[in-house]
Amino acid sequence: MALEAPLSEDFHNLMPERQKKLTCFSPNRPQEKTRPFGCSLCSLLLFFLNLATLPVWAQKPEQSQAERQKTLKQRLEAKVQDFLRDPATLAPGLQIGVITPQGKSYLAWGSLWHGKDVPPQPDTLYELASLTKPFTALLLAQLFVEGQVKLNDPVKPCSPTETSVWCFRGQPLTWLDLLTHSSGLPSLPENLDLGDPQATRRYSPQDLAAFEQGFKRTVPAPTDFGYSTLGYGLLGQLLAEKTGLSFASQIEDLTARLGLPDTRLQLSSEQFQRLAPGYIRTQLVPYFADEGGLSASGGLKSTPRDLLDFLAQILQIEQAPSSPLLVKTLAQTTQLTGRRGAPFCQMAWGWQYFTPAGVYWHSGSAAGGKAFLAFEPQRQIGVVILSNARVQGFKMEPLGLHVLELLGEMEPNK
Template identity: 30%
Template structure:
């Protein structure tokens, strides 16, 4: 808690089904207990989107090799440029060749960069920017982290299934895993943690994600985060067993010596004792999160705080070290 230094901090650990939750912080106690509030996950929402894709593939509703353009503009067929089509798998694995954000995103976002930069960029602009994009690199050849790409994936899945995004995620992921403390939009201070800027005292407004829902809209209680991670530890017997097994499978390697391994949704690192860590982190304008699990140790860790630390963020390395030492 001292290392993280935020108004509200929660570390939630599960070991072989036994949960330990610790709460603290530098601020006064919030209206509800800290471990009962929902925290903004930011990019740690992406494992939910990847799991949804894996489940829809298992159901036969889509295929990972489907071109995203054919989902979004079926009347025109697949848009195949000189570098080939961008598939759904390319989008979720950050190998689409798309930039982190659309080129025209920054002009509208800069005036409110520290509060809600995504709010003014709606779904139609995300889709339009994608259909007009000309990636620098051929899809599947390079890894480049892209909120833009995962946002496009969400719109492609919604279009392919003719189902609104919130309804799609709720019906196929949240409800089957009994994630009743998880949502995709703000619900108010009695339910949601209030974020703070890097100074730890200036409040930030609730996240409004615009057309980037699939890349960062999830907010959840620490207990729900453990439920989500425990399903990854013991997939069998859950309604999403096939998809949960699939998202643990390595699909690409990158970096010097190919030391960085990725699954469909998770970063995958070797631990010091020979085990394997799966994890993802995220941040919004006022909150930070870390999700991770280790099947070899039967353990899962969710860590959240309501402060955006920027480049000096202490939550993520602290939580990573705790998962490493599990």
């Protein structure tokens, strides 16, 4: 799991002047040192939305699902090949899963391995990295729907003068602050080895406890948006304390009720055989099991099949297989919280809502992989993109928006 890099200065210089003037953080609000994750990406997505010239092409209502899938793959071929051949990426392969009211499609390019012909499959497992966060937010939404928490409740009580991870001069941190990346906490804990590409996986609950014991806040919450992997790691810990169940057991129960058997923190031996090997360009990345300190921020693995099944329930194309309560919980996660994510984005429950396109999205970067998921409820369309290669910068996200735009144009009623 790794944070996406900020927008490059070169790319920033290409943006319209009105976009350059927009910043993530208000100069009048205090802020811990954080990384402008959301600002960079949402600005970049708007840039592509403004400049993209997408083809308009007629579709016949009677076109079969197989024909639609073939046409979509043809339309994506050039952009996907550009992605795979990028010298900074050199991904061995890529999967794109899409869902519309007409059904699901799985599109695959390349191989799971450099030098071998092993095409990726819908049941291939990939690391989700930060795409774990919407699932963590779903656990909080479940407690909210059940009436066990209120978003403005303090996560822990504070004495009048206390300053700690949870308090600033007696002012408490709330569930809403952690949920929306407005806690003012650093992006990553200070006792994390930033020189280790697998540092977030090696980070243990004991490491998190040591950080919590020694850290003192310098600003009150809420702050402006500041993406915090640390904040969601702490959110997972708080969910465990609130329920008396480990975060791992809560996620296992949640994904079982959603009917997502391959969305797991810990893999069985059979699932491990289906896990895509990670790459940094052509170099294999050794696999390290997640030690649990930041699992709630980036520990999940999943498949294209599971993620499209998840989207089908969010988009209400299919009903959640368990209870009306879970249906209500899924709907809650698309409600906006009233907190700004970044220019052009607002915060929902774990998702950022990209206002110009009406799209909810999240992505994740691992040492040897990249994941992206986005959906548009109004048109009931969604996309999942997964690759087992490190992707520097924001290259997968514009591809995902392009897929959504093509899906919208392919609707039979257009």
